[in-house]
Amino acid sequence: MDDDGWICTYLFIHSYNVILIVLLGKTGVGKSATGNTILGGKKFRSECGFAAVTSKCEMHKANVAGKTVCVVDTPGFFDSKMKPKDLAEEIGKSVYECRPGPHAFLYVVSLKDRFIKVDEKVIEQIEGLYGKDVAKYTIPLFTHSDQLEGKSVDELIKQNKSLSRFVQQCGGRYHVFNNREQTNRQQVTKLLKLIDGIVAKNKGSYYCNEMYEAAKSSTWSDFFETLKTYFIGARCLLWANPGS
Known part of the structure; x- marks a missing residue:
């Protein structure tokens, strides 16, 4: 974890005035640009196109x-440049x-793309991870x-059964979001209010399950050992120990 990560953990423990967000989605949908819009500046590297950044x-x-x-940005689901187990491991981080644990997962979908069957597989993978x-804490x-x-x-939602179901x-x-209008802070304010609503509905809690309990471990080895035990036999994901 870098300095920002430790600072956010400290602030979370000592204050309720902190919002923790994880960005999820396919490659090329604008996750990094979304992170920049939320934070009001160019924090994440973001480029036009469908190649993974x-x-x-x-x-x-x-x-x-x-x-x-x-805000935590993650690699895109189905990133062809990464091996499946490496991709799963990195997203799990x-x-x-x-x-x-995050107060909200933002599952990013581009309106330039159609919500096709591969996205249904993404939903299954999110639940697998x-x-x-997780749906109680997720905002499309x-x-x-x-x-x-x-x-x-x-x-658009009504016309697409898969999207409507999700x-x-x-x-x-x-x-x-319109990430071309990063100066439009109203779209960010509305998002934060939506997240506040999730926090209130979940009685102030962040998302926590076996994996997040493992994340409280002080060492990477304990963290990944718990993850590996959790997934073997129950999930189609393999986790490697750090440094191996």
């Missing part, structure tokens, strides 16, 4: 609307980066709102 979990923080907001209760976040061409997101699994909530 993020290959490691990365955390940055900023003061946003009077709160310390910590998001647990450690924002311990004791974090458990079925749509990027490239400038591509709507007069249509509403509500219309939004319903997440309590019917979602949010929309």
Whole structure:
């Protein structure tokens, strides 16, 4: 964990005025740009196109609307440049980066893309990584709102059964970003209010399961040993010990 990670952990323990967020989604949907929009500056490397920019979990923080907001960016699901087990291991590190656990997962979907079957597999993988209760803490976040061409997101959701099902699994909530307008702080303020609603609904708790209990371990070896035990036989993911 880098300095920002330890600072966010300290602030979380000593204050309730902290929001911890993990960004999830396919490669090229705008996760890194979304992190920059939330934090109000170029914290994460972000480029146009569908090539993966993020290959490691990365955390940055900023003061946003009077709160310390910590955002963890993750590699894209189905990143063809990474081996499946390496990809799963790296995404799993998001647990450690924002311990004791995130208040919200933002599952980023590009409005330039269609919510096709591969995205349904992503949902299954999210549940495989974090458990079925993850939906209680997840917000579908749509990027490239400038591509709507007069249509509403509500219309798009109703027209796509897979997308509609996913939004319903997440309590019917979602949010929309235009990352080309990072100076539009209203879209960020609305997102933080949505996250506040999740925190209130979950009685102030962050997301916590076996993996997050493991993340409280003081050593990487204990953390990965618990993860490996959790997944073997129950999940189709393999975890390697650090440094091996």
